[in-house]
Amino acid sequence: MSEPPRHNLPAEPNRFVGRERDVDDLCGLLGETRVVTLCGVGGIGKTRLALRVAARLVPSYPGGVWLVELARLTRGELILQEIGRAVGIHEEGTRPLLDTVAARLRDTPALLLLDNCEHLVDQCAEVAAELVAACRGLGILATSREPLRIASELVWRVPPLDLPDERHPEAESVQLFVDRATAAGTKLSPASLDDVVRLCRALDGLPLALELAAARTSLLSPGQIVDRIDGRFSLLTTGGRTAPPRQRTLLAAVEWSYDLLSAKEQVLLRRLSVFAGSFDLELAEQICADRPISEAEIVDLLGALVDKSLVLCDEERRRYRLLETIKHYAAERLAEAAEREVLRDRHLEVLCELQLRHFGTEMVEPDLPWPVRLAALEASRSLVDDQRAALDWAIESGNAPLGLRLCAYSTSLLPVSSANPAEIVGWVERLLALDLTQVPDEQIAHAQAYLAYGLEGRDELARSLEYATVSLAGLGADNVFPSCVMHSLSVVVLLRMGRGDEALHHAETGLALAIASGDQWNQAAALAGLSAVALTRGRLREAQCHGEEALAKARQHGHRWLLARTATQLGAVAEARGDLVKAMAQYELAVPWLEELNGTIELARCLARIGRVAALLHEFEVARERLAASLKLSRLTGQRQSVARCLVSLSVLAEAEGDLESSVLAAASATALRESMGQHSATIRIEELLTRARAKLGEGRTATLWSRGRTMSPDDAARQVLAGERPVPAGPVVTEPVRHSLLTAREQEIAALLTRGLSNRAIAEELVISPATVARHIANIMEKLGYTSRAQIAVWAAEQPRGSA
Amino acid sequence: MVDSGTGLCLTEGQLDERSAAATVQLRRRGVRAGDTVLICLTVGPDLLVATDAVIAAGGIVWPVPAELDEGRLRDRIMASRARLMISDLPRAMNAARESWVRMVVSVAELHSYPVSRERRTESDPTGRRTKGDCEGV
CATH class of the missing domain: 3.40.50.300 (P-loop containing nucleotide triphosphate hydrolases)
Incomplete structure (x- = not known):
């Protein structure tokens, strides 16, 4: 990787x-x-x-x-x-x-x-x-x-750019202006240099003001620009007249640039302030096209704003954005034009529409090729910042119906594609706290479904199950998709709680519903659930059967998340059967799918499984490589659960290699880590491992290793197994002396004199140099040794052997 | 020297010690040989320490009388083109707001030993020995 x-x-x-x-x-x-x-x-x-x-x-x-x-x-x-x-x-x-x-x-x-x-x-x-x-x-x-x-x-x-003066006509501010003017296609004549100097001074060397001015040089000469901007300082229409001078300069420049825009450009610029971050042309068209701008005009207007440096874009002109200062100004103009509410409402509506469409394409519609689903998933992810802004607005404006709708149709807030599966919880809870009299019960139940989903991701199993149950009761016959999702979620939660019988009921109900509605996603999910239930009851053949059907359905649907999930399920079944070769093949199948989705946590889990199985198969190199990769991902994403899982697999690896000592260390470290997370269940594997260790290494050695592993950092424990090192008894810590050859002869001389408590003046007399020179030498010594006082140097020098200090 | 306002004494040894520490602070903030450093402090031991420190750091001292009003302070600060100013006076800090001054160092900061980044490298196994000195900062 x-x-x-x-x-x-x-x-x-x-x-x-x-x-x-x-x-x-x-x-x-x-x-x-x-x-x-x-x-x-x-x-x-x-x-x-x-x-x-x-x-x-x-x-x-x-x-x-x-x-x-x-x-x-x-x-x-x-x-x-x-x-x-x-x-x-x-x-x-x-x-x-x-x-x-x-x-x-x-x-x-x-x-x-x-x-x-x-x-x-x-x-x-x-x-x-x-x-x-x-x-x-x-x-x-x-x-x-x-x-x-x-x-x-x-x-x-941060100061402004250097301003030109007689000695430095090529100051930074002039360089910036000339550079940007050239980039805008203007060739400034040498004769205009005086005006450029005047302009830089008028604009106080403010980079943004200079860029806005330079963007206009194709139409106006530097002299004309400076005359017009100068006139503005007396008649600023916005901002405080009492604002500090530089802020006034900037406002003048921004306002001047804005006023030079055509009426339609002005309308578009202020509407663009509703976007959370960067946006693309399509989104701008959908949200900003309204009288007096038509959708077809937006591409040209946007281009004109880019040329005027008011809107920034990447090289391919795919993503556009506004600088904060400009965005702030534009938002003020939007409010002044009394368009803020209208625009933010439309922003919310459009995001709802888009996410609903992407959700349908990614998840619900049957028989779509994977690239189409992937494109929808990526489009939905790219809207997540705007989605958050829209949800903020839904909460601010009390628009619970649209806010809840936006939550219910977005995988970018769900475990399928988000880094923070629990984020949805906060949004739904805030929205459900609003006045809900206008919201149909069915819609509330729908939102509760995704609340339950997020709670499972946060390991709050009891609350998750509670909401799933409430939601199932409230979801009517038309809302088949979320109902099926709730059944599948209930299976997962109940299995995690050890309640297999109830899980079976949900898996069966969910499957029947999904078949009736032709919903491939939920058929696959329900079949995988049935397989998991059968596995916990030891019915391996049944588990295999359901797992295969689940994988086949997942292939029909094509979603990589679903495929990876069902393949992993089949891997677990094969492992339970003792068919390690088959298990490893199934797990390996899931790796590229998870990589494609950036599903980091699931990928880490899958790699840890492969590592464990490979170790049992005595494919040590593969095991090492997979476990190292898993550990790295777990660490980068901050998942302790995942790190603990890796350590357990590493313990298996060490034992398989015949290194019982490292195996005990890794197991002890994993146990300590789990305890620090509030998990106290000792696993059978660890008990068995300790029994074998006691028999082979003796009670005392095992106990020592166990307690050492518990205090070892997970990283150190992991490194030991990954590097294939045998544990060595800890030796004395070797401390290196400070290096002192860094000092020059003169500096050493002065350091030695400091031990006698001499003042700078006394040292100066002794060495026949000036006190200022002594002070400078001392500053150098301190810098080299990293000390902050003369006394420290004296102590250090006194400790040095004679002749070398 | 004796501070006529408070009657506090500063011995030669204290002056050397304090200005040495202050020099470190200035160097850490990027003062290089030939840089102009503004000093806007009332007459007293701190002024002396700051002046010595700027000289030891290789800088050029640009003193500004603390009694000036904000407008005249601003003119002098602008004229100095200095990147750094040593001062505790709110008036001076305001006056520096629209200037080329990047950092304002207070007397307390000049005397303090701020936590330095403890980067332990192979060649410097002790790290920087400043931790014990900085707890009170």
Whole structure:
């Protein structure tokens, strides 16, 4: 499998101009300080500078550099979830997300770039402080109009670009303007340079203002632009007249640029402010086309806005987005035009329609080829940010019917395709708390179905079953699909609770319903459920039979999630039968399907199973490789349950290789990890393993190994088996002396004099140099040794053997 | 030296020690040889420490009288083109808002030993020995 990426930074949209010293300094600062906040007004270039610094630092952070875009979040609780999403964490049961994220970032140095913190500054500060306290190697680079005001923060004020003067006519601001004007196709004559200088000064060197101005050079000369913008400072129509000068400059520039737009361009720009993040042309057409703009006009209008630097897009012009400052301005214009409610309602309606259609294609409609289903799944996933924004609006505007509908038709919030299967729980609960008098009971039951689904993903089995039951009672005869899903969910939950008889009833009922309605998805799911029930009752032939039928149905449907699930079920049946070769083949079948879906957690589970079976088959290399891959995925996604499963498989591997000692260590480590998660069930396998170990290694040695394994970190225990090392008794810890050859002869001389308690002046007299020079030498010594006071140097120098210090 | 306001004394040894620590803080914040550093502090021991530290870090001292009003402070701050300012005065911080100053360092920060990133590398097995010193920060 390919290496996971080390960062999620976007490609730079155009040339980065100037600020070289700043980038250098900031990279250096992040080596020294845990939290650096880039502060400054909108449009000053905080994000761009931060991205530049972050990109430069990728090699310094083995744990990765992760951009977390906060602008689109409306609620503080989502910050952690967004961080989790950026670093690839999946929520685990009821464990607090902070713990899972912290565990992921604790061991290897990583950098988080929290972009646009200002609207959630208090919650950002809280999360940043907690993460920094929990993770030694974590650095945070934040951009915000306001500082976070936490203890370890260093506030770095982003200045405007350097302005030209007599000595530096080619200052950064001029370079940026010329670069962007050239990119817009304008060739500036040398004669216009004076005007460019004047313009840069008028715009205070603000990068965004300069870019907006440069985008207009095809029509207006720099001289004309500066005259027009200058005139605006006295007649700003928006923003506070009392705002700081730079903010006023920026507003003037944005407003000037907006006023130059055609009427239709203005309408489109302000409507585009409803999108949560980036959007594509199709979505813009569906949501923004209304009087006076027709759908067919939007592509040209959007292009015109891109040319004017008001809308950004990627190179292929697939995804468009607005800079935060522009979006904010556009949203104000939208409210002023009294279009906000209308537009947000339509945003919600369109998202409902789209997700309903994608859901139908991905899951419900029979006999579609897989690529069609996959395309629907991906389209649905790409809408998830907008879906969240729309759900926010449904809650804000009290629109429970549409909000619940949007929840009920979206796999992007469900375990099938989401990293946080429990997210749906929060949305449905909030929506169900609204006034529901206008909502039909049937629709409430439908929403409860997905609430139950999410609760199972959060391991809240009793509540999940409760909602599934309530939902089944409320869902009428027309809602066959969710009814079938509820039966399948009940099978899973009841089996997990050890209630096989009730599970059987649900599996049978669900299957009958699904057959009657020709629903392939639920037929496959119900058959897999029947197979699982038969397996727990030891009826292997029946389990095999149902499993095969399930796989055949899944193939008809084509969804990879379903195929992987049924193949895994058949693998489990084969394993129970003792047919390990067949089991391994079935599990291997699921791997490419899960890879295609990015189903990380399920993939980790499947790889761990393959590893265990391969170990039993004495295919040690395969076992090692699969278990290493599984462990890595489990660690990256923060799943302790999954890590524990790997350790158990590693224990099997070690024993199969004849290394009983490592096997005990891995089993002990797995047990300790499970106990830390509140799971205390000792497994039969571990009991048997310990019996064998006692017989072979003796009671004392086994007990020692067990207690050592319990205190060992899961990583260390895993590494031992993966590397095939035999445990060695712990020897004395070797401590290396500090290296001191770093110091120059003069510095060593001064260090030695410091042990005599001499002042800088006395040292200066002794060595016949100036006190300032002594101070500089001392600063150098401190830097080299990492000390922060003269006293530390003195203590250190006194400990050094004579002659070498 | 004696602070005429408070009567507190600063011995030569204390001055050396404090300015050495302050130099480290300035270097950590990226002060390089030849950089201009603004100092806007009332006359007293801290001013002396800050001045010595800037010189030891190789910087150029650009003192700004603390008594000036905000407008005149702003003019001087703008004229300095400095990237860093040492000051505790809210007036000076406001005045620096629209300038080229990237960082404002307070006297307390100058004297503190902030937690440095504990990156242990092969060549530096002890890490940076600052942890014990910083608990109170």
